[in-house]
Amino acid sequence: MRRRQLLTSLTLTAAATAGPPLVRPGEPADEADAGGLLIDRVRDAMLGLGPAPADVSAEHLQLALSAAHTDFHSCRYLRLADRLPLLLATAHATADGTTGSAALLAEVYTLITRMLVKLDDQQLGWMAADRARVLAAGAERPLLVAEAARQMAVLARKAGWHEQAMTIALNAADHPALTDATDLRYAAERGLLLQSAAYTAARAGDAAGMRELTGQAAAIAARLAAGPLLLRDHGGGFTPATVQLHRISAEYAAGDVGAAIAAARQLRPAGLPTIERRARYYTDLARAHHLAGCRDQCLAALLAAERHAPQETHARPAVRDLVQSLLITGRTSPPLRGLALRCGIT
Structure with a gap:
């Protein structure tokens, strides 16, 4: 009886403070609310509180995972808010x-981690990343283990634990499974891990270390360039173009805004493998212009990002912070005010 009373009290309190109820699948929602909606539903699924899953085959689950990856690459956050929590609950059920079911769950949790990193929810991100790490180890899939380690390194870097983030990424990159394999996917994963370590070096203020590690990643990408796109679902793929994209954010993180803008000029966004990576190009370029004090160029890059990936632009906290900064630090314009409104900034 006491338990029911407590739950009722919590429900009433949440209803009084949280505003309108969550939009259910199939109902419309503002793009600016997509991130919060996705976080809420993923949280409930991770806690075992989501909707009852269907009884489906392993083949159907794999198709559902592929569809979720496609939505991620296309920056369709509202679809992911419907699909991803149910996929997680069903995969668990x-x-x-x-090892096959463990591997699928590891992939689901890795995708969830990437989404939570974008939405700046580190608490849930750590939970998802750790589950991915444990499941990948149990599945005995070196690629999944390495990718789970990469996500852990990203979260450690965001927490300011630069030494730990560097150690995680480089230890994973130097694992014999990645350095000795003839499978080109393993080489590509090593390149992604070196990129992660390079960005950590940049955040730690080590520009020389960042450029050395980025050069190693670029050498791997050049060697693989003649082949097919590798690891599309691990960071959007690994190509010379994605390494060049990485240079933009790494250079401005290291403090060289001019080098970041120069790196952007050397890259054709159309050559990037996914919409998500193209949106990343424009948001990174916007941040570089903002740091250089070029407001008009910053806004132009943000509007280009919005044209490519409106839900990504409207929902990501980092992008909304940048728009907010433009609003309060200088003159405004109708295009800026319009973008702000579409991002839910009033």
Whole structure:
């Protein structure tokens, strides 16, 4: 009886403070609210409080995971808010203790981690990343283990733990499974890990270390360039173009805004493998222009990002912070005010 009373009290309190109820699948929602909606539903699914999953086959689950990856690459956050929590609940409900089911769950949690990193929810991100790490180890899939380590390194870097983030990324990159393999996917994953370590070096103020590690990643990408796109679902793929994209954010993180803008000029956004990576190009360029004090160029890059990926632009906290900064630090214009409104900034 006491438990029911407590739950009722909590429900009433939440209803009084949280505003309108969550939009259910199939109902419209503002793009600016997509991030919060996704976080709420993923949180409930991770806590086992989501909707009852369906009884589906392993093949159907794999198709659902592929669809979720496509939505991520296309920056369709509202679709992910519908699909991703249910996919997680169903994958757990149908897990049979085999390495195959563990591998699928590891991939789901890795995708969730990437989404939570974008939405700046580090608490849930750590939970998802750790689950991905444990499941990947149990599945005995070196690529999944390495990618889970990369996400852990990203979260450690965001927490300001630069030494730990560097150690995680470089230890994973130097694992014999990645350095000795003839499978080109392993080489590409090593390149992604070196990129992660390079960005950590940049955030720690080590520009020389960042450029050395980025050069190593670029050498791997050049060697793989003649082949097919590798690891599309791990960071959007690994190509010379994605390494050049990484240079933009790494250079401005290291304090060289001019080098960041120069790196952007050397890259054709159309050559990037996914919409998500193209949106990243324009938001990184916007940040570089903002740091250089070039407001008009910053706004132009943000509007280009919005044209490519409106839900990404409207929902990401980092982008909204940048728009907010433009609003309060200088003159405004109708295009800026319009972008702010579409981002839910009033």
